[in-house]
Amino acid sequence: MRYVLVCPDDFLFRLLRGAPTQGEPPLYIVEGRALRARIARRGGAAMAGSLEDPALYRRAFRNGRETALVAVPLARRERILEALRAAAPQAPLVVLKDDARALDPAVASATALPTAAIAERVIQPELERAALRARADRLRAHFAAAERLLIMMQDDPDPDAIASALALRAFLGRNKASAPIATFGGVTRPENRALVKILEIEVEEIKARAIDDYDMIAMVDVQPSFFEERFGTVDLVIDHHPEEGPVRAHFKDIRPAYGATSTIMTEYLRAAEVKITQKLATALLYGIKSDTLHLERGGTKADMEAFAFLYMLANHNALRRIERPELPNEALEVLALGISRRQLVQGVLFSHLGPIAHVDLIPQFADFFLQVEGVEWSVLSGIVGGELHISVRNVGYLRSAGEVVRAAFGDLGGAGGHRAMAKAVIRLKEWRADVGEASADAIQHGIMERFLRALKG
Template identity: 30%
Template sequence: MTKLKQLIQVITRAHIYIQTHNYPDQDALATAYGLQFLLESQDINSTICYSGQIDKYNTLNMVELLKISPLNMEEVTFTKEDEVILVDSQQGNVNVKSFEGRKIACIDHHPKQDTKGYLFYDIRSEIGACSTIIGEYFMENKLKPSKEVATALLYGIKLDTDNLTKRVSVHDVEMFAYLFKNADLKILKKLESSSLRKADLNAYQEAMRNLRIYGRVGIARIGDDCSEAIIGSISDFLLSLSEVDVTLVYSYRVGGLKFSIRSEAGIIDAGKIIKEALTDLGDGGGHATMAAGFIPNLNTSQEINQAASLVEQRVLSIINKVRKDIFLMDEL
């Protein structure tokens, strides 16, 4: 039995909700959009929903050009009987707001968390993009995606694997080739040519002004109220410096500190580092090469500065310990 058929078996209602992580990116929305199309082929209606906002320019373009219709959860009234499928996220993560409704299923490519409560889950951390998993559902069930869905999924894979160069698996490459044949390449080109707004450049300027390098770790605070997308983009940008192989970038937003961490050092697991660094402060996690975290409820400048300083110290301390342990092992 295919994964899609297993999922269909646990759905009992004629309408379900597909929930992404907060502040959804292209891969999350593409995954939700593809799943919505698949469910419609099985006569199940669905609504894509999210918390926070869609705050990256090319993500907004993607929603408009590909006719995706996500709803902010503030626009939705949930009941206890509603059924929810989580995509590109997992229950209990700090970047997934919990609402009424039964979380019956989860489709994700992040490290597996607690799966209790799901009636179905397909969580594969070895996959580079969640869009790849949905692409496989189309292929294994011999269902052809629409041009818009194929374009969205292809774009999700491109973005989450950095054009098939990071965290990429054989499955990602296979699905990229499969979706490429059905995608609208003109729309794809439009999406790739519009990723920044003029206002975003201020954050890059702050990053260059505030960048500090400790060993091979680059750390920068990039001002306040930066979007999650820009925080991540700047973290990637700073990683291109020859002097660093780990970056920590953060901004104060929505009542707390949002962190993005990137690692090109094979021994440094970004997800584990940020999770440990935020112990008793907030929560974080992600992949070995890219992860994020958040500390909520910081209301004064003193609280913000103290928390930022503590996280910086912890990250550097953890990284130094990992490198020292590896060095000692090599000496044995």
């Protein structure tokens, strides 16, 4: 179906002539034969007549249900809409307007499109992008002088940090030899390890004295004051954590309103028109996802926009593998045992797995059991190296898991967490001394008793 564009002069034609059309080109309805001829000469379909005459629209509309865009002066608007309505009562109308006066509902049921929306959605972002592009150029010029650049992340860097570091390297057009990605702390947490393994990202673990080997230092998702190690003035800090103490850097871009540094980096890459590879898009998407808990926590419009942009480019199979770690084959035996031992009491599913080889299976199965119908909490436990590990999950709108776990097991060992997930680690020696027997049944029973008491308390 073709669109009908109503405007006395050539404003809409100049605004929209370059826009891609789906199917049939639009029909311009204008006033004046000369203008009609000019549009036609430039390849547009046009019709001319008085915009206040319904007869013009009867010629223009084929079935009366074509959508029309109307851009006319305020003084004539009501009469023109009346004429349109008379000729095509069912046509959806969109009225472009720069005034505050509401559309008269008696004349036409139409959608108002304020010109301010165009400024906000098209012009404003373009102005911001131009400013960011200029800053991007200055940044690149600054780093061009460095033979070796160090990109620093926090200790045990999370996906947001790793993705941001990769993005900065791509932004500066460097490789892993001229700009290594480094941390003082190694990569240890399972989801961080999964990211670097599956996307084949090399993270270097360095000692503090190694920073002298580099000409320049950039930091992403972290600030100099977050380190125990001392830094002089660094070259660049890009971060979304609030500033704690003065940041000494040639360039800094710190945006605490943002949910992730990956979002800031995505904006730089887009402003500088750097090609974002599938691997980089996947890392950045995961960085935003994990720092904002799937955009639920602290995600802003900027995060959503970056997310939507990266979503089209990312490798979703790789992402699935990172987010859902593979199960080793023998894990199925443990799962079978967990299923057979499960006890569901007042919405809480308990299962004690006994001695197990992979400690990661406990939280993984705690996640899994949370999907069972009627389960609001899952409490999974197992024994690894003389310690009892307890992982707790809930569906998210209940009491804080961290609080309940501290109340239930805090007196026996390390216990804590946040709203939806928590864990406790108790030495079996402690358990025997304070609770009693450590057979599988006794442990399951003991955990149940303590947990349910803490949940009610």
